[in-house]
Amino acid sequence: MTLWKILYGALFIVIVPVLLVLWAIVAQQNVPMPVYGSPLLGVSLAVAGLGLMCAAMFELWRFGGGLPMNAFPPPRLVARGSFLLLPHPIYTGFVTLCLGVSMGARSAPGLWLVTPTVALGCVCLVLGYEHQDLQHRFGRTLHILPPPEDTAPSPIERVRFLIFGVVPWVVLYELTVKLPLRGTSFGFSFEDRLPIWSWTTLIYESTYVTVALAPWCARTKRELRQLMISSWVATLIVFPFYWLVPSSAPRRPMMSHDLLTSLLSFERTTYPPVAAFPSFHVLWAAFVARLYRPRWLGVSYVFAVAISCITTGMHYIADVLLALAIAPALSKPEKIWQVLRSSAQWLANSWREWRFGPVRFINYAIYAAIAAFVQVAIMTGAIGRGREWKVLSIVAAGLLGAAVWAQWVEGSSRLRRPFGFYGGLIGGGLACLLFKERWLLLAACCLAAPWMQAIGRLRCLVNGCCHGRPTAPEIGISVTHPRSRVSHLAHLAGVPIHATQLYSILTNTLLGLVLARLWLSACSLSVIIGVYAIGNGAARFVEEAYRGEPQTPLILGLRLYQWMALGTALIGAVITSAPTAPAPHWAFSLTGLWLGIAFGVLAGVALGVDFPERESMFARLT
Numbered sequence: 003m004t005l006w007k008i009l010y011g012a013l014f015i016v017i018v019p020v021l022l023v024l025w026a027i028v029a030q031q032n033v034p035m036p037v038y039g040s041p042l043l044g045v046s047l048a049v050a051g052l053g054l055m056c057a058a059m060f061e062l063w064r065f066g067g068g069l070p071m072n073a074f075p076p077p078r079l080v081a082r083g084s085f086l087l088l089p090h091p092i093y094t095g096f097v098t099l100c101l102g103v104s105m106g107a108r109s110a111p112g113l114w115l116v117t118p119t120v121a122l123g124c125v126c127l128v129l130g131y132e133h134q135d136l137q138h139r140f141g142r143t144l145h146i147l148p149p150p151e152d153t154a155p156s157p158i159e160r161v162r163f164l165i166f167g168v169v170p171w172v173v174l175y176e177l178t179v180k181l182p183l184r185g186t187s188f189g190f191s192f193e194d195r196l197p198i199w200s201w202t203t204l205i206y207e208s209t210y211v212t213v214a215l216a217p218w219c220a221r222t223k224r225e226l227r228q229l230m231i232s233s234w235v236a237t238l239i240v241f242p243f244y245w246l247v248p249s250s251a252p253r254r255p256m257m258s259h260d261l262l263t264s265l266l267s268f269e270r271t272t273y274p275p276v277a278a279f280p281s282f283h284v285l286w287a288a289f290v291a292r293l294y295r296p297r298w299l300g301v302s303y304v305f306a307v308a309i310s311c312i313t314t315g316m317h318y319i320a321d322v323l324l325a326l327a328i329a330p331a332l333s334k335p336e337k338i339w340q341v342l343r344s345s346a347q348w349l350a351n352s353w354r355e356w357r358f359g360p361v362r363f364i365n366y367a368i369y370a371a372i373a374a375f376v377q378v379a380i381m382t383g384a385i386g387r388g389r390e391w392k393v394l395s396i397v398a399a400g401l402l403g404a405a406v407w408a409q410w411v412e413g414s415s416r417l418r419r420p421f422g423f424y425g426g427l428i429g430g431g432l433a434c435l436l437f438k439e440r441w442l443l444l445a446a447c448c449l450a451a452p453w454m455q456a457i458g459r460l461r462c463l464v465n466g467c468c469h470g471r472p473t474a475p476e477i478g479i480s481v482t483h484p485r486s487r488v489s490h491l492a493h494l495a496g497v498p499i500h501a502t503q504l505y506s507i508l509t510n511t512l513l514g515l516v517l518a519r520l521w522l523s524a525c526s527l528s529v530i531i532g533v534y535a536i537g538n539g540a541a542r543f544v545e546e547a548y549r550g551e552p553q554t555p556l557i558l559g560l561r562l563y564q565w566m567a568l569g570t571a572l573i574g575a576v577i578t579s580a581p582t583a584p585a586p587h588w589a590f591s592l593t594g595l596w597l598g599i600a601f602g603v604l605a606g607v608a609l610g611v612d613f614p615e616r617e618s619m620f621a622r623l624t
Contacts (some may be wrong), residue, residue: 010073022100022120026112028579032526033111035179037104044105051098058084058091073120086157088165088264089144093124114177115529115578120538123286123571129545130564137445148223155226160217163226166232168213171282174241178277182523185250185276189318192579198254198315200262205310207265209283212290212303224240228334232289240280241511245519249279250492254315266314280318284308285323288333305328319561345459346504347479349463350372350580353486360613366464367610373457374605375598380450382594384521385442386586396433396443397601401608403429421569421609423455424566441582445527448534459510460502461529461609466491473551479504487624490551500548509541521585528580 059070062082068076070092084091098121104112112391137145146166148159220226253275256263268595287307291300311317331338354365374397381393407425434443462468465485470478479487489495516537521532546554546564555562612624 007069007071007074010071011069016426022116022137024108025579026104026116027577029111029115029556030109031581032529033114035114037108037109037110037113037183038176038180039105039113041106041108044102044107044544047102048099048106049102051095051100051102052097054084054088054098055092055464056094058433062083062092070511072127075135075139079136079144080143081144085144086159087161089146090124090128092367093128097121097124098108102248106367109125117573119536120305123534126540126543130547131560134547142304148227149225150227153223155217155220155223159223159226160220162231163217163233163511164214167230171233171237174237176485178241178244179273180246181245181519183245183248183519185248185253185275185278186547187250187264188279188320190320193312193318194252194254196254196312198256198266199313200256200260202310202313203262203266205306206283206314207241207269208315209290209307213286216290216293225293227591229289230331231335235338236282236289238512239332240278240282240285242515243280244277246515247279248276249321249501251275251278251317251321252315256315256505266316268565270316275401277520278317279321280325280328281308281311282325283311283317283319284322285312285329285332285524289327292333343477343479343501343502348352348499349460350479350481350488350501350503351483353464353483360513360615362612364430364464364610364612366461367463367606369457369461370609371602371606373454373461375602376457378452378598378601379591379594380453381443381446382591383588384446384449385439386589387593389439390444390591390597392437392439393446393594394597394601396430396447398604399433400430400447403427403432403606406609420570424563425428426497427451427570431455441527441531441580442586445521445530445585448531449517449521451534451538452510452517456507456514457508459507459553461504462506463501468503468506469550470502470548472497474498484623485549492548492550499550502545502549503546505545506541509537513541514535524584524586527582527585529578530585532578533572535573535577536572539567539569539571539574577607 003125010565040081062070062076066076066078066080066453072078074306088094090457097120100112100117103109104117109116125322146162147161147546148155186616197254216229218254220229253270256267284304287304291304294300294303300335304326307330308322310426311322352365354364378397380391382390385393403423404421404423404426407422413606431444432448434440437443457470466481466483466488469481469488469492472478472494475498477500479501480496480498481494484490484495484497488499510511513534517530517534519535543564546567549561557565
């Protein structure tokens with residue numbers, strides 16, 4: 003046991019840091035991005051991160067009776083010291099250390115590739131393993147969000163909002179303004195002739211102060227919880243929109259030279275006129291204004307900030323209007339979730355079938371067909387004309403691989419024709435290697451894969467495959483249709499379960515937007531492939547932790563597909579270092595459209611038409 007602990011500790015203390023440094027070095031040529039910060043700031047962050055890690059490790063040893071090892075966890079839950087402020091101070095410190103070292107070494111890959119991947123990995127490890135492990139061993143876990151109670155928040159809970167609500171926004175904003183994106187102006191022509199009223203700068207700049215003071219304006223933990231959730235949802239929705247639809251803000255000339263004009267000029271020269279549509283100033287004002295009483299005071303403040311965005315020349319009218327339009331939904335994101343959850347539950351109980359002699363047509367064939375069509379359409383537009391037949395060969399190999407893989411892993415007397423994602427990934431990937439344009443074809447596959455999988459998950463909802471494990475009624479969906487795998491295979495009919503298919507749809511949509519931005523920015527093909535593999539592996543690792551399919555085997559405490567997800571992410575990290583050409587221009591292909599329709603029909607038949615009375619291999623879908 004002692005030897006295993008030493009080896010396990012050496013893996014994360016020695017081997018992982020060394021590999022991360024090597025990754026940053028070999029990926030240098032593929033990440034031609036600017037490096038912000040300074041060596042002094044980098045050293046300061048590195049020292050702070052290392053100090054936080056050491057303090058947390060000491061507290062685990064002293065108060066928890068063990069060392070920070072997931073495989074050999076401490077016997078007692080630690081909720082004091084640094085763990086009181088940060089539920090996961092070791093991971094927070096390690097991410098800060100990576101950020102500081104990247105800045106200090108002036109490493110673009112470290113800043114733009116390694117550090118974000120480390121942060122993502124830490125989040126996934128917590129959500130996909132540690133949270134459930136702590137809940138199982140201690141009956142509770144440490145929370146970032148305040149509980150939904152009407153008592154006053156503690157000082158620690160107020161500070162947490164700044165750390166977990168504001169800091170992620172600041173980091174993503176700093177990343178976004180450094181991206182080489184050409185922004186589009188969403189303004190009217192007359193707006194470029196509007197005067198700048200410098201005195202409204204105070205109103206515009208006040209949002210920074212009100213956001214910093216917002217947690218102290220919250221009277222209850224419930225209000226602070228709602229504020230933090232709104233900030234997270236807005237960050238997850240708006241920043242991908244900034245990346246996919248880059249926007250520019252006006253920079254009208256300023257005629258006066260007073261103190262307020264100098265303050266406005268400082269912001270204008272410090273940050274480029276990007277990430278403007280919608281205006282995050284207005285969104286923050288709307289979130290904070292809910293804390294103000296009387297209500298008219300908050301409404302007045304929102305509209306004052308909205309007007310100041312225009313009178314200071316920092317935003318166009320369209321930027322402000324879009325922010326005002328989406329603010330109510332983002333202010334209460336639980337309503338969005340209820341709509342999504344209700345839609346998923348309806349779809350999960352929407353099974354329909356039609357019999358024609360021994361043949362059965364199932365309604366979810368349409369989702370499989372659409373997913374296949376979208377996959378081919380995106381890929382053919384990415385690789386250019388004259389290579390469409392290669393795309394058809396690759397997607398056909400992927401479909402065959404999905405069938406063979408799932409038959410090997412999940413096939414049984416009750417499950418004659420399953421399909422597995424990783425089989426399709428392996429089959430399609432191997433097919434790409436047969437052609438000389440293998441890097442381009444692999445990248446095209448990765449560009450299309452999130453959208454194909456997101457649409458394909460609609461089929462999974464109807465079929466009941468990839469379903470979640472039991473959960474609370476307010477979180478899960480209830481499946482009662484007898485044809486669903488949830489009912490006849492997992493015996494969970496009427497039991498609230500995690501909508502893991504919906505989780506997959508949301509994460510794949512986010513990943514698809516990131517990859518689309520990388521492709522449009524002409525990033526290296528290997529980076530596109532690697533980012534897809536890392537993102538897909540991270541999302542699948544967490545998703546699998548909430549899935550409840552009885553046929554998936556467990557290996558060393560993790561589900562089989564969690565190990566597959568880890569392997570996918572590691573392979574992706576290696577691929578990002580390969581020297582490849584930049585992504586070409588994406589162009590619509592009419593030939594690809596017709597091939598997409600043809601392959602969609604084929605996939606719809608394969609995944610939605612079967613022979614339910616037969617017992618031969620591949621005869622029945624369910």
